[in-house]
Amino acid sequence: MTEKKEKILKAALTLFTNDGYNATSTSKVSKEAGVSEGLIFRHFRNKEGLLNAILEEGEKQAKVLFADIVMESEPKEVIRKTLEIGQVMKKNPKEAHFWKLQYKIKWETERYGGKKMEPLHMALRNAFEKLGYAQPAKEAELILINLDGMALHFFLDPDFDLEGQVSFLRSKYEV
Amino acid sequence: MTEKKEKILKAALTLFTNDGYNATSTSKVSKEAGVSEGLIFRHFRNKEGLLNAILEEGEKQAKVLFADIVMESEPKEVIRKTLEIGQVMKKNPKEAHFWKLQYKIKWETERYGGKKMEPLHMALRNAFEKLGYAQPAKEAELILINLDGMALHFFLDPDFDLEGQVSFLRSKYEV
DNA sequence: TGTTTTTATGTGAGTACTTACTTATTGTAC
DNA sequence: GTACAATAAGTAAGTACTCACATAAAAACA
Structure with a gap:
């Protein structure tokens, strides 16, 4: 588990929990995590994959x-x-x-x-x-x-x- | 209350309830109601106004x-x-x-x-x-x-x- | 009453912007 | 130098919402 991957998970947990899944875009997650948007898809394949990981x-x-x-x-x-x-x-x-x-x-x-x-x-x-x-x-x-x-x-x-x-x-x- | 306005309300109630508010686009509502999308905004000003009416x-x-x-x-x-x-x-x-x-x-x-x-x-x-x-x-x-x-x-x-x-x-x- | 003027209802194409996701390229650790 | 981590710059489709315009209904006036 790389450092940036963990930052994505943490940011997504916060945003999904506070704003909801549909109201949270992958772009928002990447900004909150301080990471490029593409990295999310490299690590989790798609938005649903990120949710499942959490x-x-x-x-x-x-x-x-x-x-x-x-x-x-x-x-x-x-x-x-x-x-x-x-x-x-x-x-x-x-x-x-x-x-x-x-x-x-x-x-x-x-x-x-x-x-x-x-x-x-x-x-x-x-x-x-x-x-x-x-x-x-x-x-x-x-x-x-x-x-x-x-x-x-x-x-x-x-x-x-x-x-x-x-x-x-x-x-x-x-x- | 016109017929089409009621169709919008009915369609939105169904879609919001089944799919959720954020996952339901105004375009979907208009199609389900058989109505032009612009009419939603004429009657309810914006998507949130539609939700409030319901x-x-x-x-x-x-x-x-x-x-x-x-x-x-x-x-x-x-x-x-x-x-x-x-x-x-x-x-x-x-x-x-x-x-x-x-x-x-x-x-x-x-x-x-x-x-x-x-x-x-x-x-x-x-x-x-x-x-x-x-x-x-x-x-x-x-x-x-x-x-x-x-x-x-x-x-x-x-x-x-x-x-x-x-x-x-x-x-x-x-x- | 019939005619005109206003208002309410409705459309369809367009707006700028966001969406999830891809691809080509670069950095980096062993 | 190869394998993986990460990015920047895209893409096409979708988003909420606006606009110019058409039609139907209601009101005002003759």
């Missing part, structure tokens, strides 16, 4: 983030850690960039996100099962739906009180 | 949709009707178009959606208060966050089981 990098980061939750054996801890994913974003802005980009791309291009949440879903299902909940699968799905809803507000509504909502949920689940 | 029309529809919930006096009915908003979308595809566009625009352009959910939030807050919940405001916010999460899956995940999730939530709130 998305793949984000997926790797997500796996690391999820690993800690999936490997947790204490069911209440699984739920608590899941609910607190948002706090991680506040501390780690690059992780937040990747997440935000996921949602932006999902809505802008409607390319289906794949099954990358599946391991988390499984871990939650098992946790709720161990805790004796009547419908563990639905409970797990509800938490993930909640996470998506909170992400919308966290990323797009500057007045959203993330911590307040998370602690409210923690008290609901007693975790 | 958004305003959607806001009117949303007010009608919310009115029925806000005026409901039975607290459990307020919650049930709110949870069942998604079912309305399934029956009324044009309403669904407007909703989907709201989310697409929100993520694509990050223009703040305004306070159009405020009356619904209020109604829910009062409902939870009457039912003796400890934190009615947080409960109301949670329901709206849930709605946003379900919307993501409803519009973008073809396998999402909306009815299953809604009836699960209804059983949770006993409504």
Whole structure:
């Protein structure tokens, strides 16, 4: 990975996340990266290839983030850690960039996100099962739906009180 | 409102909702509407004006949709009707178009959606208060966050089981 | 009423500029 | 000196938007 290639990736992540994929031209990316436009196509073949490279990098980061939750054996801890994913974003802005980009791309291009949440879903299902909940699968799905809803507000509504909502949920689940 | 003006609005609603705002050119809209491109600018001044016209029309529809919930006096009915908003979308595809566009625009352009959910939030807050919940405001916010999460899956995940999730939530709130 | 004048609606070709992408050429490290 | 990194200068197609002009509808006046 050359230095300029990394600069392209960084610039594209910023611009795609802030302005959106379609609203960001390869020319803008090259200027932001301080690089000739042609270099983008040499390294990534086309604009979509650049997007895919960023998305793949984000997926790797997500796996690391999820690993800690999936490997947790204490069911209440699984739920608590899941609910607190948002706090991680506040501390780690690059992780937040990747997440935000996921949602932006999902809505802008409607390319289906794949099954990358599946391991988390499984871990939650098992946790709720161990805790004796009547419908563990639905409970797990509800938490993930909640996470998506909170992400919308966290990323797009500057007045959203993330911590307040998370602690409210923690008290609901007693975790 | 002339016939051609309405055709432009209809075509733009479809294209903006399916392909996104930035990915839809005024030329595409004019072709879909069977109208000269210049007419778009005669009626709406620019592309953003066209978007605003559609958004305003959607806001009117949303007010009608919310009115029925806000005026409901039975607290459990307020919650049930709110949870069942998604079912309305399934029956009324044009309403669904407007909703989907709201989310697409929100993520694509990050223009703040305004306070159009405020009356619904209020109604829910009062409902939870009457039912003796400890934190009615947080409960109301949670329901709206849930709605946003379900919307993501409803519009973008073809396998999402909306009815299953809604009836699960209804059983949770006993409504 | 019929005629003229104004206004609203509509077109199609053109504007300057941007888009994603290509190609030919040069720099550079081993 | 070869393989790769990088650039500058292109390309054709597309972009939002404008303009001069045509037609239809409405208003004003005789």
